[in-house]
Amino acid sequence: DNQWLAARCRNRRFVGRPGIACAGPGEEVGFDQDERPESDFSPAIELTPGERPDTVADSCRPHRLIPRRIPFLEERPDRFESAWDETGFTTASAGAELLAGKWIEVKAGDNASLLLDAGSITTGYPRLELDGAGTVRLAYDERLLQGRDIVRDPSLPHEPVAGPMVDVVHSHGGHASWAPVFWRAFRFLQLDVQASGKPLKVRLPGYLFTAYPYPELPLFKSSNPAHEQMDRISWRTLRLCSHETFEDCPTRERLQYAGDVHVQARTAYWMAGDTALARQAMLHFAESVNDEGLTASRYPSRVPQLIPLWSLHWVMAVGEYYQYTTDTETVRSCLPAISRTLDWFLERREPSGLVGYLPYWKIADWCGQWDGGTPPGMECGPTALVNFMLVAALQAAAGLGEATGQLAKAQQRQTQAQKLAELSDSNFWDTQAGLYRDRPVAPSEFSQLTNAWAILAGIPVATQIPEIAETVATRPDLCEAAWFGKNFVFDALLQASRPDLAARLLEPFRALLPQGFTAWPESPLLSLTSMFASECHGWSNLPGLAFRRLYLGVSNQAPGCCRIRIAPWTGDLESAEGVVPLPQGQLKIAWRQTEDQFTATIVIPPRVEAVFALPDGTEKQLQTGRNRLTQTARPQARQAGAISR
Numbered sequence: 001d002n003q004w005l006a007a008r009c010r011n012r013r014f015v016g017r018p019g020i021a022c023a024g025p026g027e028e029v030g031f032d033q034d035e036r037p038e039s040d041f042s043p044a045i046e047l048t049p050g051e052r053p054d055t056v057a058d059s060c061r062p063h064r065l066i067p068r069r070i071p072f073l074e075e076r077p078d079r080f081e082s083a084w085d086e087t088g089f090t091t092a093s094a095g096a097e098l099l100a101g102k103w104i105e106v107k108a109g110d111n112a113s114l115l116l117d118a119g120s121i122t123t124g125y126p127r128l129e130l131d132g133a134g135t136v137r138l139a140y141d142e143r144l145l146q147g148r149d150i151v152r153d154p155s156l157p158h159e160p161v162a163g164p165m166v167d168v169v170h171s172h173g174g175h176a177s178w179a180p181v182f183w184r185a186f187r188f189l190q191l192d193v194q195a196s197g198k199p200l201k202v203r204l205p206g207y208l209f210t211a212y213p214y215p216e217l218p219l220f221k222s223s224n225p226a227h228e229q230m231d232r233i234s235w236r237t238l239r240l241c242s243h244e245t246f247e248d249c250p251t252r253e254r255l256q257y258a259g260d261v262h263v264q265a266r267t268a269y270w271m272a273g274d275t276a277l278a279r280q281a282m283l284h285f286a287e288s289v290n291d292e293g294l295t296a297s298r299y300p301s302r303v304p305q306l307i308p309l310w311s312l313h314w315v316m317a318v319g320e321y322y323q324y325t326t327d328t329e330t331v332r333s334c335l336p337a338i339s340r341t342l343d344w345f346l347e348r349r350e351p352s353g354l355v356g357y358l359p360y361w362k363i364a365d366w367c368g369q370w371d372g373g374t375p376p377g378m379e380c381g382p383t384a385l386v387n388f389m390l391v392a393a394l395q396a397a398a399g400l401g402e403a404t405g406q407l408a409k410a411q412q413r414q415t416q417a418q419k420l421a422e423l424s425d426s427n428f429w430d431t432q433a434g435l436y437r438d439r440p441v442a443p444s445e446f447s448q449l450t451n452a453w454a455i456l457a458g459i460p461v462a463t464q465i466p467e468i469a470e471t472v473a474t475r476p477d478l479c480e481a482a483w484f485g486k487n488f489v490f491d492a493l494l495q496a497s498r499p500d501l502a503a504r505l506l507e508p509f510r511a512l513l514p515q516g517f518t519a520w521p522e523s524p525l526l527s528l529t530s531m532f533a534s535e536c537h538g539w540s541n542l543p544g545l546a547f548r549r550l551y552l553g554v555s556n557q558a559p560g561c562c563r564i565r566i567a568p569w570t571g572d573l574e575s576a577e578g579v580v581p582l583p584q585g586q587l588k589i590a591w592r593q594t595e596d597q598f599t600a601t602i603v604i605p606p607r608v609e610a611v612f613a614l615p616d617g618t619e620k621q622l623q624t625g626r627n628r629l630t631q632t633a634r635p636q637a638r639q640a641g642a643i644s645r
Contacts, residue, residue, distance in 0.1 A: 001049075005041040012181075017164050024182040024254070028168045031130070031176035069280040073243060074213040079206040080189070081119035084154045088112030088193070101205045106134065106195040115161065116189040116204070117154050120518035121536050123240050123250050124207040125179045126189060130171040134200035136193050140165040140186035142251055142535040152516030154188070161190035165251075173198065183210050185240065185250035185536075187518065212242035214272035217586070220547040220578035226510050227547060227576075234544030237519040238267050241538035245300070246281055249522065249534035255298040258285050258310040262317040263487050264538040269324045271544045273581025279330050282321055285314045286337035293340035297361070306360035309386065311341045312393045319396030322403055325583060326560035331400050338397050339409070345390050346416065353423045354382040355390055365449050365485035366523060373482075375450070377439030384428040384436050388453040391421045395457070403559065425459050434467050436460075438479075447479035448472050452492035469496035473504060483523055484539040490546060499550055499569035509543050551576045552589045553613070566602065566622075567613035584608050598631040 011032070014025035050065040083095025089112045091097060094104040098114065106112045121142050128136060144151040144158035151158045165186070169178050184207075193202055220231040241247045245256040246264045265278035288296035290306075295314055297307035318334050321327065350356040357380060363373040364385055370376070375383045394417035401410030428436045428450075430443055436454045438445040451472045454460055460468060472478065473493060481489050486505050493502035508524055519536035520543075548554055553568035561582040568576065568591055577590035585605030592599050593615070603626050604610045610622040614631045 001046050002043045004044040006044040007041045014181075015166075015168075017166060026166045026168075027180055028170075029178055030170040030172070031174070031178075032172050069283070070244070070276045071213055073210050075208050075210045077206055078118075078122070078124060078209040080116040082117045082154070084115040084117065085160070086112075086114045089114075098202075098204055101203070103129075103131070103201045103203045105199055105201045106193045108195050108197055108199050110195055112193045112195075113160065114191045114193075115154060116191060118187050118189070118207075120236060121185065121187045121240060121250075122207070122209060123183050123185045123211055123243070124209040125183050126207045127205055128169060128178045129176070129203040129205075130169065130178070130200065131175045131203075132195065132200035133171055133173050133198040134193065134195040135171075136169045136191065136200075136202060138167045138169070139163045139190040139192070140184050141188050142186065144188060152518075160192075161188050171200065179208070183243070185254075210243070211239045212244075212274075212277055214239060214242065214268065214274050215581075217272065217579045217581060220544075220552070220576070222547075222551060222576040223574035226513060227551075229513060230506070230509055230543045231547055233517065233519060234267070234541050234547075235271060237536055237538065237541045238264070238271055238544060240519060240536050241541075242268070242277055245284070246277060246538060248298075248539065249537045251536065252534055253298075255301055256281060256284065257298045257307075258295060258314040258317070259297075259307070259484065260537075260539045261285075262313040262320075263484070263541060265317055266320055266324075267538075267541045267545050270548050270580060273583075273586075275321070275325050275327070275583075278317075278321055279325075279327065282314070282318050282330060282334055285311075286334040289337040289340055293344040294360075295337065295341055307363055308345070308358045308360055309362075309364050309389060312345070312389045315341060315393040316389075316396045319399055322400055323556055323559050324561060326403075328404050332404050335397075335400060335404065335406070338400070342390075342394060342397055342413070345386075345393075350382065352382070352427070353419070354427060355386050355420075356382050358386065366482040367447065367449065367479050367485065368482070369479040370447075375438050375447070376442060376445045381439065382427070383439050383450075384424065385438065385447075385450045385453055387420060387424045387428075388436075388450065388457045388459060391417050391424065391457040391459065392453065394420070421457065421459050424454075428454075429460075433471075434464075435471055435478075436468075445479075446475075446477075448481040448489050449479075449485040451478075452481070452485070452489040455492040455495055456488060465496045466498075469493055469498045469501060473498070473501035483520075483537075483542070487539070487542050487545075490542060494549060494555075499553075500571070502546070502550055503569065503571055506543055506546055548578060548580050552578050552580060554580045554587065554589070562607060563609040565611050565613065568600070568615075570598075570615055582608060596632060600627075600629045602627045602629070 012027060012029045015028050017026045048061045048063050050063045051061055053064045080099060083099055086095045088110055090105045090107060095114055098104050139161045141161050146158050165184060167180060219228050221228045240250045246261050247254045248257050248260045261281045268274045268278055284299050285295045288299040294306055295311040297305045297310040315338050322331050345355055348355050362378045364375050366373045375385045377383045394413045398410045398413040427440045430437050435446045436451050438447055438450050451468055455465055490502050490505050512524060520540035522534040522537035550569050553566050555565045557563040557565050570593055575592040580587040582605055584607045588603040590601045598615055602622055604622050604624050606624050612620045612622055612629060620629055
């Protein structure tokens with residue numbers, strides 16, 4: 001309304017940067033004099049009143065306002081850790097002075113440059129001050145390059161940062177301050193300064209860090225020191241991929257994808273206890289359903305995109321949201337869209353009863369042997385993965401229907417799931433291989449992800465599951481799941497009571513630590529070979545969840561986490577401790593084992609029923625508050641942990 005003051009911004013233009021259009025434009029800014037005085041501002045012009053959608057009575061009032069669904073983002077000052085490659089400044093210690101918040105100067109007509117390192121990938125608004133005449137160019141990147149080699153240690157040979165994100169600030173005299181309209185994502189910031197006919201002083205007192213305000217809880221720790229470092233990287237990855245929405249990555253697309261949200265939301269529950277950003281995401285995709293009945297693959301987004309399997313991930317993410325929160329109001333808001341989405345798939349069943357060809361982008365996972373991330377056969381007919389995931393989504397929808405009192409619809413979805421499961425089992429099972437084929441007519445095509453989803457959807461009988469799990473984890477010629485798919489392979493191995501096999505999935509993450517990663521990348525292979533892969537990606541955040549479900553051994557046994565089971569997989573560890581946030585409060589677990597004794601201390605929040613499985617399989621009922629358990633004569637490490645999903 002007209003209580004706001006406004007002024008036309010004449011000195012700033014937005015410039016698209018190739019390859020990062022979704023992440024917002026760069027800026028080119030010019031200051032002709034000192035900063036604009038307040039007298040240039042005038043009352044804003046009110047167009048029409050903003051009204052809530054449910055109160056609008058006149059179509060001539062097009063502006064709709066809804067209550068904000070999430071808290072405001074955190075903003076706090078932060079500083080760069082180190083400065084490198086300084087040349088051209090009037091003092092030899094320009095980098096140290098800039099880090100200390102002091103002014104540094106470039107003589108008239110001279111050029112100077114400086115590389116700043118934040119120490120890890122971050123998101124924020126750099127704050128630049130200028131006094132004098134000249135141009136400052138700011139270029140940002142997650143890593144450094146030397147030719148086509150990727151460098152993460154600024155002490156090693158590297159080229160100047162060229163972007164892809166670049167801002168350019170011109171000053172024609174006087175004092176000016178600048179910060180970008182949109183936050184930037186970076187680890188390294190290259191500062192190139194060119195003074196014109198007058199000296200130019202520059203000050204960059206740091207940046208204003210911003211991200212979604214997750215509550216920060218203690219990191220997971222164990223007798224393996226790498227675990228705490230990995231958990232810190234998981235926490236950073238969660239934070240930097242969470243702002244006004246979940247994001248796949250902060251540096252490039254910066255979009256909320258339904259598949260990524262399936263992983264990110266559960267990580268937010270288990271690492272931070274936050275549900276607001278997940279609730280918003282569930283509603284966003286419900287609101288994105290098109291006329292056909294399919295959700296957008298990413299939303300909000302001006303550029304439409306459809307990935308059918310991402311819609312199934314969203315349905316299952318709503319199911320997991322309910323299991324953690326028991327928020328039936330949000331579930332009811334999503335159920336009409338869930339019903340339309342499931343019907344979209346069911347309408348594409350072939351005479352065999354299996355779901356066949358699907359249009360649009362058919363990506364499932366960036367498996368190395370799958371062309372473009374598409375399962376074999378998906379271009380022309382039924383595939384096991386599509387049908388297995390649909391069974392799991394129908395089961396999730398049945399559970400949501402029961403939770404909201406829609407019992408007839410729930411029974412219908414359960415019947416559809418059961419029928420499709422039986423058809424899928426008979427069409428895709430390969431008796432000789434002891435696995436499910438990726439498609440009915442290709443006996444040599446098997447993958448980890450397809451068989452993981454078979455376990456998660458309950459396709460095989462119980463006696464088949466141990467062999468499938470063993471083969472999925474150990475057979476070298478299977479199509480290996482990429483980092484997105486590994487989240488669901490992990491789920492399946494835990495559901496198969498094989499925590500020992502699930503633990504092996506963490507090894508590739510540990511192997512990245514010596515290479516200087518500060519967040520989990522989109523793909524370890526791409527990050528070693530491609531200059532265009534993201535080095536911070538939400539779908540890669542398996543360790544943060546895995547530590548809490550595996551080594552702390554927590555599994556949710558009832559909606560709202562009112563009943564839990566704690567069955568730590570001790571493996572080769574001597575100790576582990578951590579916090580799992582539940583809706584009722586913090587669940588705290590610490591255990592230690594020696595050659596002759598296992599001890600555990602567990603703090604149970606109110607209104608939570610909990611049982612603890614000791615290493616020998618003995619189960620103990622826990623009470624609210626502090627519990628201490630002891631078992632003498634350390635047993636051999638379990639090969640089956642009976643950890644349920």
